[in-house]
Amino acid sequence: MVVRLFVNPPLHEGQSVALTREQAHYLGNVMRMSPGEKLEIFDGQSGGWTARIDELGKRGGTLHTYALARPQRDPPDLWLVFAPIKKARTDFIVEKATELGAARILPVATRFTNSDRIRQDRLQAHAVEAAEQCGGTFVPSVEALQPLDRLLSSWPQDRALIFADEGLSGDPDWAADGTASTLPPAPAAILIGPEGGFSDDERARIRTLPQAAPIALGPRILRADTAAVAALTLWQAKRGDWT
């Protein structure tokens, strides 16, 4: 397994990269690496680069950027919009959205949202870590929490809003209302409600948007985090970069 590290852009061949205290700790103490050893670094923009550790200490260190190891691979233009839930499950959604190739992650506050604030920096760090783990060269940005209403009132005209309506799941007639075959192409977003579902007002508001495309996720009721992973998977397999 190659050790991978996200560093601040931009990278180029021959560049010297200063390590933060946390990065130096990770390489030296967690991964037990030493000067002279190699790893892969990426900046989210210019692909994956082979780098060599030049110096490594308690407070920092230096990497030397060698050659490009693999080209940049950006995900399709797919956003994930979700209502934050319990901490572990919110972390999970950010991790999975990164692995599955979301380009942007937008937390929204809804009527029944379980938490009214998020730690944006912590969630962004989760996205970085997931990209390091999954061999990606792209890190989705995690935006600040915003009210669903505000997001909807300025929703881009050309971007489909794929709406996993939990009212559809668990309903024997669900298939009549929307199926995976109707998934719109990019630019698109997947909107996942909180554990308590959307309010009637919210649901009506979403459905009036011409960009809204309801989908159903089978006959069982899925938790919000499961619905996020399932919807991202279906979209990537049908409309994204899995095909």
Place this chain on the structure above:
Amino acid sequence: MVVRLFVNPPLHEGQSVALTREQAHYLGNVMRMSPGEKLEIFDGQSGGWTARIDELGKRGGTLHTYALARPQRDPPDLWLVFAPIKKARTDFIVEKATELGAARILPVATRFTNSDRIRQDRLQAHAVEAAEQCGGTFVPSVEALQPLDRLLSSWPQDRALIFADEGLSGDPDWAADGTASTLPPAPAAILIGPEGGFSDDERARIRTLPQAAPIALGPRILRADTAAVAALTLWQAKRGDWT
């Protein structure tokens, strides 16, 4: 939200059901319910039943089974075979497999399996809890951990073994080797390796099985738990009960 409780089979109309100490604690202390209130109970075989709390104490209680509230819904004949990983992620796989409609969950020990034992009773309890949460009437059985070799040597002749080969993911040529369009129908199983992947021997062994059907899950490397959810989703949407 209707409170749902799994109870031991078989249920029938008019039946009196004795609560365990844990069930009584859950209804009385966690859900704050009292005698006279109603809930839904299910036994995994006969659908969901409306029940009324007759007695509720510290050490147990009694429910009265009213009428059938919804028919039994069994998932398609799909197994999930997976190598246990870290505790939280193993719990997660069992929860998600239940929600997404796996009929049977088989943990296997592989060459690079991170843990060589599981708490079968705890994982089974997770499956019960997930079925309670997701409105399901079926609970998949979680089998005892067994060596992958032994499972493969007695693999049922008519059951496809869908094999998420992590060697395929992250490979630009992945699509040439297997895509979601080749997913075989039920009876089927999805096999997910451990974080370290399968060994070369294991991979060769799996590929010699005529029942083996490799699939790829996109250009990024997925964690084992993500791969399990993604593969279950794709199968259900294409071959299972989401269509």
